[in-house]
Amino acid sequence: MARVNRQILLRKRPVGVPVAEDFEAAEAAVGTPGPGEVLLKNLYLSIDPAIRGWMSNARSYLPPIEIGAPIRSGTLSQIEVSNDDAWPEGQLVQALAAWESYSVVPSSSLHGRVRPIEGIPLPSMLSVLGGNGLTAYFGLLEVGRPEAGQTVLVSAAAGGVGSIVGQIARIHGCRAVGLTGSDDKCAWLVNELGYDAAINYKSADLRNALKESCPDGIDIFFDSVGGEILDVALTRLNRHGRVVLCGAISQINATERPPGPSNYLQLLAKSARMEGFTTLDFAGRYDQAREQLARWIFSGELRYRDEIVEGLEQAPLHLLRLFSGEHRGKLMVKLADPEG
Numbered sequence: 001m002a003r004v005n006r007q008i009l010l011r012k013r014p015v016g017v018p019v020a021e022d023f024e025a026a027e028a029a030v031g032t033p034g035p036g037e038v039l040l041k042n043l044y045l046s047i048d049p050a051i052r053g054w055m056s057n058a059r060s061y062l063p064p065i066e067i068g069a070p071i072r073s074g075t076l077s078q079i080e081v082s083n084d085d086a087w088p089e090g091q092l093v094q095a096l097a098a099w100e101s102y103s104v105v106p107s108s109s110l111h112g113r114v115r116p117i118e119g120i121p122l123p124s125m126l127s128v129l130g131g132n133g134l135t136a137y138f139g140l141l142e143v144g145r146p147e148a149g150q151t152v153l154v155s156a157a158a159g160g161v162g163s164i165v166g167q168i169a170r171i172h173g174c175r176a177v178g179l180t181g182s183d184d185k186c187a188w189l190v191n192e193l194g195y196d197a198a199i200n201y202k203s204a205d206l207r208n209a210l211k212e213s214c215p216d217g218i219d220i221f222f223d224s225v226g227g228e229i230l231d232v233a234l235t236r237l238n239r240h241g242r243v244v245l246c247g248a249i250s251q252i253n254a255t256e257r258p259p260g261p262s263n264y265l266q267l268l269a270k271s272a273r274m275e276g277f278t279t280l281d282f283a284g285r286y287d288q289a290r291e292q293l294a295r296w297i298f299s300g301e302l303r304y305r306d307e308i309v310e311g312l313e314q315a316p317l318h319l320l321r322l323f324s325g326e327h328r329g330k331l332m333v334k335l336a337d338p339e340g
C-alpha cells in the first residue's frame with residue numbers, strides 16, 4: 001500500500017494576517033525521486049516569518065508558493081532515498097522543503113549536511129546553528145561590522161535571530177540594546193541573555209527610551225521590524241552608523257505598500273549606510289560560522305532558547321504566533337525522530 005504523505009497546502013493567498021482558511025490539510029502518496037533528486041523524511045520544520053512572504057505574490061529572492069502546493073519551509077530532514085551519490089541515504093540535512101511528512105527535492109537544493117554535535121540537541125542545528133544563528137552571525141559581523149565600545153540596537157530582539165544578535169554584539173565588546181513587545185521578554189533579554197538594556201516598544205515612548213538606553217547614539221541598528229521603529233531609530237543613528245536590514249515583520253502582513261522611512265535623510269546627514277542581506281549570500285561560509293557559534297555555546301557566552309511544538313496540523317497556528325510575539329527564541333514544529 002502506498003505510504004501517505006501528510007501535507008499543509010496553500011489554499012489561497014492571505015490578505016493581511018493569514019487565517020485558517022488560507023491553509024488546507026491534505027494527504028498524498030509519498031513521492032518517488034527522479035535522477036539527481038532525493039526523498040526526504042522531514043523531522044523538524046523551521047517556523048519563519050519568510051514563509052508569510054512566500055505565501056504572497058510579491059517578487060522576492062524566491063518565487064511565490066503556488067496555490068495548491070505545500071507550504072515551503074526550511075527543514076531539518078533525513079535522506080530516505082537518494083539518487084545522488086554525494087548525498088547518502090540516512091544523512092541528516094538542512095533543506096528547503098515543505099510542510100509535509102516527506103518531500104522530493106533536487107539534491108542541488110539541499111542546504112548542507114547536519115553533523116550532530118554532542119551536547120547540542122538535534123533541533124538546535126536548525127536554530128542557533130542553523131538559519132537563525134547564521135543570519136545573526138553574518139548580518140551583524142559582515143554587514144554591521146561592529147567595533148568594541150559601539151552601541152548595537154536590535155529589533156525583534158527576543159526572537160530566533162534577535163536573541164542571538166545581541167549576544168554576539170556583547171561578545172564583540174559592544175553595548176547591546178533590545179526592542180521587544182513585553183516586559184517579561186525585556187527581563188529575559190537583560191537577565192538571561194546579557195543585553196545591556198531592553199525596551200518594551202509597545203508601552204514605552206520610543207524616542208525617550210532610546211535616548212535613555214542609547215546615550216551615545218546608535219552605531220548599528222540590526223532591524224528585523226521596519227516601519228515606525230526603523231524611522232525612530234534612524235534619528236539616533238551616529239555618524240558612519242550602519243542599519244542592517246534583516247527583515248520588516250511589521251510590514252509583512254500589510255495590505256498596502258508601506259511608506260518609505262521618512263527619516264532616510266538621516267543616512268545622508270550621518271554619512272551612514274543601510275544595507276540588506278540574505279543569509280544565502282554567505283552560503284559558502286556556513287561551516288566556519290557554525291564552528292564559532294558552537295564554541296561560544298560551549299564557553300557559555302551564547303545562550304539560546306528553542307520552542308519545539310508537535311504536530312504538522314498546528315504549523316499554521318504557530319506561524320501566526322510570530323506576528324503576535326507569543327514566543328521567545330526559535331519556534332520549530334517536530335514531525336519525527338531520525339532513524340538509526
Ligand SMILES: NC(=O)c1ccc[n+]([C@@H]2O[C@H](COP(=O)([O-])OP(=O)(O)OC[C@H]3O[C@@H](n4cnc5c(N)ncnc54)[C@H](OP(=O)(O)O)[C@@H]3O)[C@@H](O)[C@H]2O)c1
Binds near residue numbers: 158225246
Ligand atoms: N535576511 C535574512 O536572510 C533573514 C533570515 C532569517 C530571518 N530574517 C528576518 O529576521 C526577522 C526575525 O525572524 P525570526 O525567525 O527570528 O522571527 P522571530 O523574531 O522569532 O519572530 C518574530 C518577532 O517579531 C516581533 N514582531 C512581530 N510583529 C511585530 C511588529 N508589528 N512590530 C514589532 N515587532 C513585531 C515579535 O516579537 P515581539 O514580542 O518583540 O513583538 C515576534 O516574536 C524577520 O523579519 C525575518 O524575516 C531575515
